[in-house]
Amino acid sequence: MRFPVSRRKVVYLILIAVLLVILLLQQFLGRSVQPNIPQIEADVSAMTIADGERTIEIRKSGDEWLIGSENYPGDADKIENLAGKIARLQPLEQVSRSGYFRPYRLDDNEAITVTVYSGTEKLRSVLIGKAGTTGRQSYIRFPGRNEILLVSGNLRRDFEVSVGNLREKQLFTLDPASVRRLVLAKTGEEPGGFIRTSEGWTSDDGGPANAERLDEYVRNYASFSVQDFPEDAMDTGELIMQVILETDGGEISVEILTETEEGPYLARSSTTPYIFSLAAYKANQLIQSPAEFLSENQ
Structure with missing residues (x-):
């Protein structure tokens, strides 16, 4: 027995078929495609970060990371974390393959x-473009390819760094009990x-x-870290405070110079050849009058 099919049902069936085709095309060609980016298993021993104006070169030497031709000691935790973000990219979707990069800051x-x-x-x-709308994703592409991918994490923020951001900020550590004078x-x-004597502290x-x-x-001074290493900082300025720590392992000096217009103080130390800055609150902790430590001031 034949059952007549109405024209309306035929139209509905055609629409359903068309929608299925569109859905399949989106799965394979459109935004919903989730690309596969293999993770890098090899140990990263060098990295370059280029933003069009300058290139930061970083390399590992033994257990230490060095930055640029000056061989500035680098912050190992920060550098290895950045390298790991590139080695373990987490793709979310392919958003375009048109080769039009400007809206994503991928030129x-x-x-x-x-x-x-x-x-x-x-x-x-990897070329890193702007952050996604939520600030938790980033647009990227690979050199020579037109595909634009959305990946997890705000890589733009992570890699907008300077040499100073990547330098090791901890100048030295010491056991306070090792300070003898x-x-x-x-x-x-x-x-x-x-x-310091066996019975406590005395004045000279x-x-x-x-x-x-x-x-x-x-x-x-147990763990002495700086705020930054200002670029082009000059070894000049009025000396405000000099501190000398004579320890079991040798002598360490710290000199605090004039406060900058931005707030931090410039400073120098025998443990590094570079001028650095200290946050105002930290510098003020160190700038103390000797008389304040005499027993009559208790």
């Missing part, structure tokens, strides 16, 4: 190009020295000192 002159190496072998090169010289005041002339305050002050 050669706007993109950040990051390349990672193992020895002299190039492992991967402390000299404080504040500009405009008489310098004062303090000696043998007078009593405030042991509790001296112990607290010396702890400021």
Whole structure:
């Protein structure tokens, strides 16, 4: 027995078929395609970050990361974290294959190009464009290819870095108990020295000192980190404070210079040839009068 099919049902069936075809095309050609980017298993030993204006070159030497031809010590945790983001890209979808890069800041002159190496072998090169609308994704592409991919993470923010951002900020560490003598010289005041003995702290002339305050002050140097290494900073400025720490392992000096217009203080130390900056709050913790540590000031 034949059952007549109405014209309306035929139209509905055709529409359903067309929608299925569109859905299949989107799955294979459109935005819903989730690309596969293999993870890099090799150890990254070098990386370049180029933003069109300058290129930062980073390489590993033994257990240490060095930056540029100056061989600035690098922050290993930060550098290895950045390298890992390139080695383990997490793709979400392909958003375009038109080759029109400008809306995504993926033109050669706007993109950040990051390349990672193992020895002299190039492992991967990626062009990073703008962040996604939520700020938790990024648009990327690979050199020589038209596909624009959306990946997890705000890579634009992560890789908009300077040499200063990547440098090791911890200048030195010491055991506060290893400090045998402390000299404080504040500009405009008489310098004062303090000696740690088996019975506690005394001043250089043998007078009593405030042991509790001296112990607290010396702890400021247990893990001494700087705020930044300003580019083109000059070894000039009015000396405000000089601190000398005589330890079991040798002598360390820190000199605090004039406060900058931006707020931090410039400073220098015997542990590095480079001028650095200290946050105002930290510099103010270190700028102390020797008289404040004498016992009569308790």
